[in-house]
Every structure is written in structure tokens, then in C-alpha cells.
Amino acid sequence: MNQAIKHMMQDIGMRAREASRAMARASSEQKNQALLHIAQLIRERTNDIQKINQLDVARAQANGQDAAFIDRLTMTPKTIESMALGLEQIVSLTDPIGQMTPMQVQASGIELGQMRVPLGVIGIIYESRPNVTIDAAALCLKSGNAVILRGGSEAIDSNTLLAQLIQEGLDAAHLPMDAVQVVTTTDRAAVGEMITMTQYIDVIVPRGGKSLIARLMAEARVPMIKHLDGICHTYIDVDADIAMAIKVCDNAKTQRYAPCNAMETLLVNAAIAPQVLPQLCRIYQAKGVELRVDALTRETLETAGLSNLVNATEEDWQTEYLAPILSIKTVADMDEAMAHIEQYGSKHTDAIITNNAIQANRFLREVDSASVMVNASTRFADGFEYGLGAEIGISNDKLHARGPVGLDGLTSLKYIVKGHGEIRG
Amino acid sequence: MNQAIKHMMQDIGMRAREASRAMARASSEQKNQALLHIAQLIRERTNDIQKINQLDVARAQANGQDAAFIDRLTMTPKTIESMALGLEQIVSLTDPIGQMTPMQVQASGIELGQMRVPLGVIGIIYESRPNVTIDAAALCLKSGNAVILRGGSEAIDSNTLLAQLIQEGLDAAHLPMDAVQVVTTTDRAAVGEMITMTQYIDVIVPRGGKSLIARLMAEARVPMIKHLDGICHTYIDVDADIAMAIKVCDNAKTQRYAPCNAMETLLVNAAIAPQVLPQLCRIYQAKGVELRVDALTRETLETAGLSNLVNATEEDWQTEYLAPILSIKTVADMDEAMAHIEQYGSKHTDAIITNNAIQANRFLREVDSASVMVNASTRFADGFEYGLGAEIGISNDKLHARGPVGLDGLTSLKYIVKGHGEIRG
Structure with missing residues (x-):
């Protein structure tokens, strides 16, 4: 393991963990304000985004990538507008954080319920579709999580710019900019570190083809929400x-x-x-x-x-x-x-x-x-x-989230006990 | 890896996977009948159990184990009766399998709901408390799972006998005896195989001290429901x-x-x-x-x-x-x-x-x-x-089950779609 990469990733992880605490406390209004601001910035900077994206596209063409690949990588005014619309759609979804099940009185007298809380820090590893940067970040933010994004190296310039816009939106809503970080190195060792740094990342969501998922599954220590095949x-x-x-x-x-x-x-x-x-x-x-x-x-x-x-x-x-x-x-x-x-x-x-x-x-x-x-x-x-309003992916694992995964799949339930001085006999 | 152990464990895994299918289809009546039959057998064979348990206890004493260890290992008429009572308590719990959320009509016309289903095969790795053999097996059976039990080598004779009684009870209820298997080798390589055979085991529940859990965490590929510390x-x-x-x-x-x-x-x-x-x-x-x-x-x-x-x-x-x-x-x-x-x-x-x-x-x-x-x-x-009626353990992970884990934590939800010929536009 390259020590410089390791340190860089650990630093990103530490900052994400720190930011996740503020995100967990953020109000729905704050989170929605950030998302709307990002949508606005994306629309305003359509030209900039296209210009930067052209750098990625030109490099991919020079490297001989096929037409389907270039198509997934290319951002047009239409795909950029659909990213902005996607953000607005996520704003309209109900915020799951803080939702409570009804409190039930137990035999001892304590009242027990469950509160929906964020998972913490989510790592997204994806290939060369820059729109995933916006979609995935928005779902993680709305569900009160911090996120670390590692897109395909071919989209690095587009993703870096999109991350800047997201951070600008977070800052405008007085949320920590570290809540969304893009891994800017294209060194593969960064992925190896991401999928094993269990102290900083709570779950990895891989988005991409089978070979990517299979590679991650062989080495990951951080739990993943994923499917390998859809037969x-x-x-x-x-x-x-x-x-x-x-x-x-x-x-x-x-x-x-x-x-x-x-x-x-x-x-x-x-x-x-x-x-x-x-x-x-x-x-x-x-x-x-x-x-x-x-x-x-x-x-x-x-x-x-x-x-x-x-x-x-x-x-x-x-x-x-x-x-x-x-x-x-x-x-x-x-x-x-x-x-x-x-x-x-x-x-x-x-x-x-x-x-x-x-x-x-x-x-x-x-x-x-x-x-x-x-x-x-x-x-x-x-x-x-399925009416989830959005989807971070589809899971065919049996633990945690199964099937299409929306905002709830990016959260957890913690037990809440309200007592009146009860002690255990 | 010892090849003989590997083959033995793979065989146990395959048979558990096969048995899990019949368990998933088993009716509540069948599962309860098996549990009640096991309780009856335990009561009838109290003397045999004590006699066999004495072999384990004598060996532990000869090996210089301390008083607390001997205490956890020893089965008395009282602890044996409490195992039988525990089984009857699990019989009285509502069977979670097959429970459905209300079906909701979606925009397309399809009706969508979620059905609670077993996880499949659960591996329990525990130390030298033979009562865990009964408790853990009963919870896994009631929730429609197959289970592979690997207890401490010091309790091997007690656990082997208890497993026989469980299998007798399964058979009496026309359920597959392979739904509960005890790993009878005391070779540690068996544990190494258990925690990595993801194709046969869906989740591992370790029950024991911190050193056991820490060792498993370092090597496991199968997901675990566990906590390391309770600070x-x-x-x-x-x-x-x-x-x-x-x-x-x-x-x-x-x-x-x-x-x-x-x-x-x-x-x-x-x-x-x-x-x-x-x-x-x-x-x-x-x-x-x-x-x-x-x-x-x-x-x-x-x-x-x-x-x-x-x-x-x-x-x-x-x-x-x-x-x-x-x-x-x-x-x-x-x-x-x-x-x-x-x-x-x-x-x-x-x-x-x-x-x-x-x-x-x-x-x-x-x-x-x-x-x-x-x-x-x-x-x-x-x-x-918390009113769960029983507990397989306490989880401090955020994915899947968090806090005390009862029957529901040993299940998953799958999506059910009822259509009327709908197609996607």
C-alpha cells in the first residue's frame, strides 16, 4: 500500500466522519436548502460543466474508448438539466431522519421506540457516469450522511467540478463542506483503502458493472449494499x-x-x-x-x-x-x-x-x-x-436492505428508551 | 487449510443450505411441534444430559479451568429445566415468517408489499455454555432458518448430545434433521472455514467474549450480527x-x-x-x-x-x-x-x-x-x-439489526409484486 495514498484516504475518512456528525443533526430545511442551491448552481454553470466535461471526453476518445462509454461520460444541457431536476425531486421526498415508531410501554414501565438515524459515512464507488456524482451525493445528504465519492478516473475533471458545486451548496446552507468529498487521485490504491477503512466508512455502495463489483467483493471489509448479477x-x-x-x-x-x-x-x-x-x-x-x-x-x-x-x-x-x-x-x-x-x-x-x-x-x-x-x-x-422516489441501487443481499434501496436503506434504527427512574430487578 | 476439515465444513454447509429451503416453507405448527418435542426430550433425558455433561466438566477440571468456567459449563437439573422452559417461551412467540406489509398500489397499477422471510443459514460460534446450543438453535428454527452450531471444544460432548435431541425433535415434526448441525471437530480450522464460506452461510452470530469476537472480525467474510464492546x-x-x-x-x-x-x-x-x-x-x-x-x-x-x-x-x-x-x-x-x-x-x-x-x-x-x-x-x-421475547444477541453495528436482536433480526424482507399484466412504458 502506497503510504501517501493511505494517508490521503485516512484524512478524507476522518473529515467525513467529523462532517457526518453535523449532517446527522442537520434539519430537513437545511438539507433541502443545500440541495436546491446545488440544483441552481448546476443550471447556472451548465456551460462550465460542459466545457470541463469535454476534457474528460476528449481524453476518453484519445484513449480509444467505445461509443457507449463516451455516451455515458458525455454531459449535455439535457443531462445537466435532468441532474438539477433529480435534485429537486429528492428535495420533495420526506426526510426519514428523526422519524419515530410509536413508543410502547414495556413490563418494567420504560417506554420503548425506535428512531431513524443516518448510517454515518457512505462510500460510493462508480464508473464513468458523472451524473452518479450528483444523484448519489444528494441521496446521502438527504438521509443525513456524509459521503466519499470515487468515480471512474475517466470522469475525474467532471466529478471534481460537480463536487465543488455540491460543496458550495453545502456551505450556503451552513453545512460542512466535508460532507461530500471526491477522491481526486486516480490511483487504484485509493479504492483498496476505501473498502477496508471500516473505522471511517460505514457502508460502500458500488455502482457499476459486474467486474467492478466482483473485484470489490473479493477485498472489501466495509459492508456493501450491492448486487453482482441480475439473472x-x-x-x-x-x-x-x-x-x-x-x-x-x-x-x-x-x-x-x-x-x-x-x-x-x-x-x-x-x-x-x-x-x-x-x-x-x-x-x-x-x-x-x-x-x-x-x-x-x-x-x-x-x-x-x-x-x-x-x-x-x-x-x-x-x-x-x-x-x-x-x-x-x-x-x-x-x-x-x-x-x-x-x-x-x-x-x-x-x-x-x-x-x-x-x-x-x-x-x-x-x-x-x-x-x-x-x-x-x-x-x-x-x-x-416501487414509490421510493429515488434509488441508490438494488441489493440482492439479505441483510439490511433488500431489493431497490431508497433513502431508508441509507439509514438505521436506534432504540430510544424513556424511563422515569426505572431500575432492573 | 486442512483439506479434510474444509470438505467436512463444505458438506455441512451444503446440507444446511438444502435444509434451509424446507425450513423456509415449514408451517408455524410444524416448527412449534419440533420445539415442544425437543423440550419434552430434554426433560425426559435430564439424567443422560447430566451424565454426558460430566465428561466435559471432568475434562475441564483436569485441564485446570477456573471456577467461573466450570460454572458456565455445568448443567444441573435446574439449568436443564430452564432450557426446556426457554423452548416453550419461544413457541409462544409470534412466527415472523410470511408476515406481509399492506399491499400498496403503485402508479403503474402493480400492487407492492413486503414479506418477511428467513435469512437462510445462520452460523453460531460460541464458547462453553451448552445452553446456547438450545437457545440459539430454537431462535433460528422458529424464524425458519437452518443453523450450524460451533460451540467451545470444552462442551463438545454436551453439545453433541443436545444436537441429537434437537434433530430427534425436528424429525418428529417431519422437518429436515440437517436444519440443526453441530460441528463436532474441535479443530479451529473449522471456524476459519465457517466464517468464510459465504456461499453456504448467510450470517454468523458470535456469542462469547471480546477476544473471540475480535478474532472472528479480523477474518470473517460472512456478515456478522455482533458487538465487540459494551462500554x-x-x-x-x-x-x-x-x-x-x-x-x-x-x-x-x-x-x-x-x-x-x-x-x-x-x-x-x-x-x-x-x-x-x-x-x-x-x-x-x-x-x-x-x-x-x-x-x-x-x-x-x-x-x-x-x-x-x-x-x-x-x-x-x-x-x-x-x-x-x-x-x-x-x-x-x-x-x-x-x-x-x-x-x-x-x-x-x-x-x-x-x-x-x-x-x-x-x-x-x-x-x-x-x-x-x-x-x-x-x-x-x-x-x-424490550419485549422481543428472546434475544440471539445485541448488535452495535448499524446495518440490518441494531441493539437487542430477536426473531425479526434473523429474517429479511423481500418485495412482493402482484400485477395484472402491467408492462413498463
Whole structure:
């Protein structure tokens, strides 16, 4: 470990910890004032932001990054305005901090309740989307936390400027500027220090691709709110409404290919497969989706005259494509479908299409995923669609926050006891 | 890593994971039937249990273990009966599994709720109190989890027999016997494997002294529900009721010395110190409590004629004595008291004695501990006193469960979506 980096990170950590105390005490008004001020600054400095962002973009182009990468990195007046709007939306959310459960009198006479409090210091590690700097910082601030941001090195100039605007907004609201700090070194050792400095960081939220998350998981000592894979399934039950199955499964796969809640594997009951698969797969093929199928599915589809099918391999069932590729398996019954999900799923989001309430309830109860759905597109697994108002990420861990994580996931509950001189006997 | 141990632990883990699926589906009736059957077996086999336990006790005596250790290890008809009663108490608790939050219709039309589900597989690592085998297993079973128990090697014969009784009870209720497994090797490598096999164990609950927890924390990859220290403070405010302060602070320190929620440091406002400290410290000294004091406290006490005071060192403020020793500091105001708690506390349980509602509310809000109390003994920080009905441990982490952890802390919430064919636009 590079000692200079270590010292720099420890210093950032210490200052974040200190700032987190003031943030925990900050009123909703103060926090909202800061967020609105940041929104205003972002709008006022749209030109500056674009100019600085061009430095990052030019460097990325010179380094031969691909078009998708450049697209995620580039800030336009439209993306800048949407950051400002995002801030205003977070202002409109209810502040969770200080919320109390009802106080309950216990046998001893003490009154007991729980108060919602910030986690403390949150570390965000992300790739090269500068808008994450604003989104993630705003959610952490609104929930009374301090935050340390470590974005991709390719966005370093954009992120540094955005952090300055955030700090200006904090200062205007008389909140500590250290409540949001950007790690300005691009040395990877900084990340290694962040994910292990448990004394200064309470939780890490990684935002990025699978390789980033896998790397962090191998080394982190600080707990993380994260998911590694989104291998989402839809099972079309024998009692499915066929028109609904086609509409929902089309949407789950093709509405967008890249999100983690897009369907990657379709499971179909053998008894209904001939009625639903040909029509559905024609839609997929018309949209350019490659179909990787098991033998039974191939038989059903070829009988109906479809071609251009790829044989699914063991690896396909384990793959999050994030692309116009779908694996399809025909199963004998719901038990086989649930066993497949248990074996290959990533505990993210899985759905059943059925009109049979008993089957639906068994599926809801027994499938061990963060979101389990009946008769809906897996694409709904999302903080906004769930009414959380915003989302710092989606967790498929079972501890703390599970599924889409909003403001509450960035808080904790502490016990409050009000006594009248009670002692323990 | 010893390969034989590794294989043995992986096999235990795999079987636990498999059993956890059946446990997640088990009805409350089945789980309660198993627990009642275990209670019955324990009562019927009291003599056998004592006989086997004597093997452990004799070995511990031969190894020169001290009286306190032998006491914790020894099972008497009374402690055996209290295990059976404990099981019956857990039967009477409401089963958390399957509980649903109200379903809420979202903007898209989907209905959203959360269902309480088991964590999966829980690992318990504990020292030589065989009753933990029954208590911990019962809480894990009731909450629909499978459990892997690794007790102290000194209690191996007792634990192995108790595990057999538990498995007999599971079998009688048609639940998988692998839902409770005891690690029968006393090789420490087994613990190393347990705390890193993230694919088979969802959470580790360590029960034992600080050295055990510290060792596990250094190496664990599986998340833990735990606390390391219980350095609990009581601050006597200038607006305290003096008689109440004396009664509560006496209780917080002397009712029992060993529990983690016993007070270790007393903070007193300088303006009220002369009225409260002499009387309170005479009680402590009469009970044989050693007092380690700062200069101001010494002055107050000596002026009042007390002697036999030890000068507190920096180390004292950081020490969880778990013994008849108390450190005392006189502070200028509540801010100094809260700064002391922030610097030296362990975020476990801290209390203020005051009749001033504004001070009380500031203390409750700003002190960052799992339990924060007004006018009550820190000894109340306990699952039973908090009405949880039972306690697997006390957590001072901020993620997942904080403070005393009951059945709910051994569960998670998953999102349930009921749609009617909704797709995302």
C-alpha cells in the first residue's frame, strides 16, 4: 500500500466522519436548502460543466474508448438539466431522519421506540457516469450522511467540478463542506483503502458493472449494499393468460436490454408452450433477439416453423446477457421452474405469469429473491416504480436492505428508551 | 487449510443450505411441534444430559479451568429445566415468517408489499455454555432458518448430545434433521472455514467474549450480527433528580457486573457533582466497587471525606471492565459528556439522567448508540426487557439489526409484486 495514498484516504475518512456528525443533526430545511442551491448552481454553470466535461471526453476518445462509454461520460444541457431536476425531486421526498415508531410501554414501565438515524459515512464507488456524482451525493445528504465519492478516473475533471458545486451548496446552507468529498487521485490504491477503512466508512455502495463489483467483493471489509448479477426469470405457468404472457415477457426482455432487471431466461410450462412460444418468439426475432433454447423448446418452435435457434449451454443459464439474447427452457411444472431459478438465479427479480392463485402464492412465498412478481414485467423492480422516489441501487443481499434501496436503506434504527427512574430487578 | 476439515465444513454447509429451503416453507405448527418435542426430550433425558455433561466438566477440571468456567459449563437439573422452559417461551412467540406489509398500489397499477422471510443459514460460534446450543438453535428454527452450531471444544460432548435431541425433535415434526448441525471437530480450522464460506452461510452470530469476537472480525467474510464492546455510559445532567440518579446509577453498575449493558463509565455535570457523587460513591464503595476518577471527581469526593480512589488513565475510558470497577469523570456540560461518549463509547447503550426535556431530546437524537436512554438503567438494553421475547444477541453495528436482536433480526424482507399484466412504458 502506497503510504501517501493511505494517508490521503485516512484524512478524507476522518473529515467525513467529523462532517457526518453535523449532517446527522442537520434539519430537513437545511438539507433541502443545500440541495436546491446545488440544483441552481448546476443550471447556472451548465456551460462550465460542459466545457470541463469535454476534457474528460476528449481524453476518453484519445484513449480509444467505445461509443457507449463516451455516451455515458458525455454531459449535455439535457443531462445537466435532468441532474438539477433529480435534485429537486429528492428535495420533495420526506426526510426519514428523526422519524419515530410509536413508543410502547414495556413490563418494567420504560417506554420503548425506535428512531431513524443516518448510517454515518457512505462510500460510493462508480464508473464513468458523472451524473452518479450528483444523484448519489444528494441521496446521502438527504438521509443525513456524509459521503466519499470515487468515480471512474475517466470522469475525474467532471466529478471534481460537480463536487465543488455540491460543496458550495453545502456551505450556503451552513453545512460542512466535508460532507461530500471526491477522491481526486486516480490511483487504484485509493479504492483498496476505501473498502477496508471500516473505522471511517460505514457502508460502500458500488455502482457499476459486474467486474467492478466482483473485484470489490473479493477485498472489501466495509459492508456493501450491492448486487453482482441480475439473472431474472419469468415462468409462464400452465394457467397463464396467453395474451398477458406474451405482452409481459416481450416487455421484460425488450423494453430495454441493459438494466439489471431485464429478463435473461424464460421458463415455460410444457403444456402451454405450443400456444405461447411460437407467437412470442416471432416477436423476439422480429426485434433481433437471439434465442438460445433447450431441446424441448427447439422442438416446439421448429414445429411452428421458426428457425435460427441456438442451442443453450449450461453457461447460458448462468449468464446475465444485458443484451438482445434470451435463453429459453421448457419445464414440466412450477417445481422444475423454481428449482431452475434456485440453481441459476441471482436472487434479484423473478416472476410468474399465472391466473392460478394457489400457484401464484406458492411462487411468491418460495422463490428466494429480492423481488418476486406475479403477472408483471421484471422491469418494475426499481426504486421509482416501487414509490421510493429515488434509488441508490438494488441489493440482492439479505441483510439490511433488500431489493431497490431508497433513502431508508441509507439509514438505521436506534432504540430510544424513556424511563422515569426505572431500575432492573 | 486442512483439506479434510474444509470438505467436512463444505458438506455441512451444503446440507444446511438444502435444509434451509424446507425450513423456509415449514408451517408455524410444524416448527412449534419440533420445539415442544425437543423440550419434552430434554426433560425426559435430564439424567443422560447430566451424565454426558460430566465428561466435559471432568475434562475441564483436569485441564485446570477456573471456577467461573466450570460454572458456565455445568448443567444441573435446574439449568436443564430452564432450557426446556426457554423452548416453550419461544413457541409462544409470534412466527415472523410470511408476515406481509399492506399491499400498496403503485402508479403503474402493480400492487407492492413486503414479506418477511428467513435469512437462510445462520452460523453460531460460541464458547462453553451448552445452553446456547438450545437457545440459539430454537431462535433460528422458529424464524425458519437452518443453523450450524460451533460451540467451545470444552462442551463438545454436551453439545453433541443436545444436537441429537434437537434433530430427534425436528424429525418428529417431519422437518429436515440437517436444519440443526453441530460441528463436532474441535479443530479451529473449522471456524476459519465457517466464517468464510459465504456461499453456504448467510450470517454468523458470535456469542462469547471480546477476544473471540475480535478474532472472528479480523477474518470473517460472512456478515456478522455482533458487538465487540459494551462500554456503556450514564451522564448525570445538572437538571437530574438526585435520588433518581443515585438509584439508577447504582443499578446500572452493581445489579450485575458481567453483562455487556452494565455501566462502565459515569459522567457527572460539575454543577451537580457535589450533591450526587459522595452519596452514590459511598454506595459503590460499600459494595466493593473500585472507583477510578479524574481530578475533578477526586476533589469532590475527597472534600466529602471519601478515600481509596484510583486515578483514571486514558486506558480506563476505553475499557469494558465487566467487573466491580467504575470510571468516573466530571464534565462541564452535556456537550462534553456527549463528546466523551463519541470518543470512548462503543455505540452500545448510553443514558442521561435529567428532568430537562430539551436536554433529554438532544441526547436521544445526537448520541449515536444502538440504545439511548433517559432516566433508566442501561441494564434494560436487553431483548426480553424490550419485549422481543428472546434475544440471539445485541448488535452495535448499524446495518440490518441494531441493539437487542430477536426473531425479526434473523429474517429479511423481500418485495412482493402482484400485477395484472402491467408492462413498463
